[in-house]
Amino acid sequence: MEINEEMIARYKEYFYRSDFINYMLRIDGNPAAMGSLFLSGEEGYIANDYTFQTYRGRGCQLALLKLRLADAVKLGVKMVYTDVMFGSVSHENMERVGFKTAYLNTFWIKK
Template structure:
């Protein structure tokens, strides 16, 4: 993905909000993974999960998920939502930390 000035201008407002917390996991001082937690009263939404390729398969997102969920509890959040691709590594991670499938989004095609 190419990062340009327009993208930075559109996104930078999110990084100075109290209802949008960003997390960075580092290994040996290097960025390894990131994710966000959106807050809305007693509800939270986990999003923006990304692990840099060199660090995949090392439990980075699982660690970030647990950290964000612990923070959510400290902040008074009662319910946390997220969305992931069914059957993906992210799906497995969500099940490991206790998320349950609420519904499936289907993809359709017509030739």
């Protein structure tokens, strides 16, 4: 993932909004993983999960998920949503913290 000035300019507004909370997990002072929690009244949306390659397989996202869900409860959120690729590591992590599949997206192709 390349971070450049254009990307920063496009997304910087999200880092200063009270309804968009960003999380960074560090290991030995180094950024290891990140994620976000969007808030809208009593609803929340978990998004932007990313773990840097070096730190994958170490439970970073599971830890961030648990923290964001705990924060959501403290903030009065009653329902939390997210979307992940079916069968992925993210899917497994969501099930570990109690999410249930609501529906599946399907991809179609015509030759």
